[in-house]
Amino acid sequence: MSATTTRHDASTAAGAPVATVTVRPLAVDDDAELAAVHAALTASSRHERPWAKVWSLRELTVQLRTPSTLERLEAFVAEVDGLVAGASLVWFPLLDNTAFTWAELDVDPALRGRGAGSALLARVVERTREEGRATVLFETHVPDGERETHGHVRFLQRHGFTHANTEIRRILDLPLDPAQLAELASGAAPHHEGYRVESHPGGLPEHLRASYCDCWNQLAVDAPTGEIDFEAESLTPQTYAEELDRLRAQGRTMLHTVAVAPTGEVVAYNDLVVSADDPDDVMQWGTLVRREHRGHRLGMAVKVRGLQELARLAPEARRVQTCNAEQNAHMVGVNVALGFRKVEALMAFQRHLAQG
Numbered sequence: 001m002s003a004t005t006t007r008h009d010a011s012t013a014a015g016a017p018v019a020t021v022t023v024r025p026l027a028v029d030d031d032a033e034l035a036a037v038h039a040a041l042t043a044s045s046r047h048e049r050p051w052a053k054v055w056s057l058r059e060l061t062v063q064l065r066t067p068s069t070l071e072r073l074e075a076f077v078a079e080v081d082g083l084v085a086g087a088s089l090v091w092f093p094l095l096d097n098t099a100f101t102w103a104e105l106d107v108d109p110a111l112r113g114r115g116a117g118s119a120l121l122a123r124v125v126e127r128t129r130e131e132g133r134a135t136v137l138f139e140t141h142v143p144d145g146e147r148e149t150h151g152h153v154r155f156l157q158r159h160g161f162t163h164a165n166t167e168i169r170r171i172l173d174l175p176l177d178p179a180q181l182a183e184l185a186s187g188a189a190p191h192h193e194g195y196r197v198e199s200h201p202g203g204l205p206e207h208l209r210a211s212y213c214d215c216w217n218q219l220a221v222d223a224p225t226g227e228i229d230f231e232a233e234s235l236t237p238q239t240y241a242e243e244l245d246r247l248r249a250q251g252r253t254m255l256h257t258v259a260v261a262p263t264g265e266v267v268a269y270n271d272l273v274v275s276a277d278d279p280d281d282v283m284q285w286g287t288l289v290r291r292e293h294r295g296h297r298l299g300m301a302v303k304v305r306g307l308q309e310l311a312r313l314a315p316e317a318r319r320v321q322t323c324n325a326e327q328n329a330h331m332v333g334v335n336v337a338l339g340f341r342k343v344e345a346l347m348a349f350q351r352h353l354a355q356g
Contacts, residue, residue, distance in 0.1 A: 019080050019081055019115060020081055021078060021085075021114065021115045021116050022078065023076055023078050023079075023120055023122075024079075025074070025077075026075035026076060026077045027077075028064040028065055028075060033077070034057070034061055034064070035057060036084040037060075037077055037084060037087045038055065038060050039084075040084055040085060040087060041054065041055065041060070041087060041106045042054050042055075043108045044106035044108055047109045049141060049344070051169075051171055053281050053321055056275065056277035056278060058251055058277055059275065059277065062246060062249045063246070063250070066246050066249065068243070069094065069095070070094060070095060070234075070239055070243070071093050072091070072094060073092075074090045074092070074127060075088070075090070076090070076120060076123050078116040078119055079116075080111050080114045080116050083111060085111035085116040086106050086107030086120060087105075087106060088106075088120040088121070088123065089103060090102075090103045090124050090128075091103070092133070095233075095234035095239075096231055096234040097230055097231055098133070099133055099134045100133060100134075100135050100137055100230075101124070101133050101135075102137040102138070102139075103138055104138075104139075105121060105138065107120070118159070121159055134353055135350050135352050135353065136161075136350065136351045137228065137348060137349070137350050138348070138349050139347065139349075140152040140347055141344050141347075142344065142347060144168070147345055147347060153347065156349045157349075160351050161349035161351045162349060162350060163227075163347060163348075163349055164228045164348045164350045165224070165225050165226025165325060165347075166226070166326055166345055166347050166348070167325050167345070167346040167347075168323065168325075168344075168345060169345070169346050170321070170340035170341060170342050170343065171320070171340065171341055171343050172307075172320040172321075172335075172338060172341075173318070173339070174282075174311075174317050174318050174320065175315070176339065178308075181307055184337065185301065185308075187297075187300075188297035188298075188300045188304070189301070191296045191297040192296040192298055192301055194261075194262045195262070195293075195296065195298065196260040197258070197259050197298075197301045197305050198257070198260065198305070199256065199305055199306060199309035200256045200258070201254075201309065201313050202248075202255075203244045203256070204240075204256050204266075207264075209237040209240055210236075210237055211265035212240070212256070212258060213240055214266075215266055215268070215290060216233070216269070216286065216288070217233040217234060218232060218288060218290065219286050222288060222291070223328065224327045225325070225348075226325070227350070247273070251276035252273050252275050252276070253273070253274045253276075253313070254271060254272075254273055255273070255274065255309060255310060256270075256271055257269065257270045257271075257303075259289075259293075259298045259302055267292075267293040268287075268289040268290065268293060268298040269287065269302060270284070270286070270287045270299075270302040270305075271285040271286050272285070272310055272320065274313065274314045279316050279317060280319060281317070281318070281319050281321060282310060282320045282321070283320075283322075284321065284322035287302065287331060299330070303334060303335075303338060304338070307338070320340075322340065323346050
């Protein structure tokens, strides 16, 4: 990680004093600094977004302090006149998609407009270029009606980023009527005779892990991603086990629901993640049906079975959140049938960097 510290003098509102912005690597072993950064990230994420799902302090701490075989995570903190204003997290994939970095950037609303966001973004671009990577990716949440006018969009455009893809965040309010889920399951069942649909809280058994990884790796290329040119990912049973250990350390439980073909291989999956630190909100991380097994309503089957198992595993849960590319009509249709409601747009932006 670059160890340099960058200082900027940033113009503020008319009549206000000039702010001094400092960007430096986050001291990930400093509990007090992590707590201050977590507070800024939380304030940023929840600003005008009451449904925002945020890292807990434990989740963030484990994520920053635990190395991963799959990706390297670098974190930078911005201070405005000595106050922690925000941070950026930058992921460097190590086994696939190594032309990219993807990053998150958050600034406490109370300290915005003083240059912290621009300084953090400049550091992300700098680190991407230093590592010889070609493209930086950012995502930003905006109200659906403000895709062209929202301040986050204009900010990224001013810094040379172009719109690449749009997903829609939807929320499913819980609990659901068990009879409704049973009806959806029975309606789908005649279409996938011969397949087994089963749920596995906490992790998959060993005999399903290799074929699950094969499915999971396809999501990046099968799901619509607009102008972003992803390649298949490289999860293996070994790195899957590593990531499960990280989830457990974070207090998260992975609920896998899979469809198993007569040959014994996973051919469809749905993943839900329950956090002990935020049990009200459950994240749906991914759903995929392999191309050669589509047309059997397996997407509906694994989602319904997952929600049925979730009601037993986490009866206190009050919401499930998911994102789908708006052009993914089939999966969006499944979510709408289940009762998911639209809350915002999740817009992806990219910037291609000149090297040398």
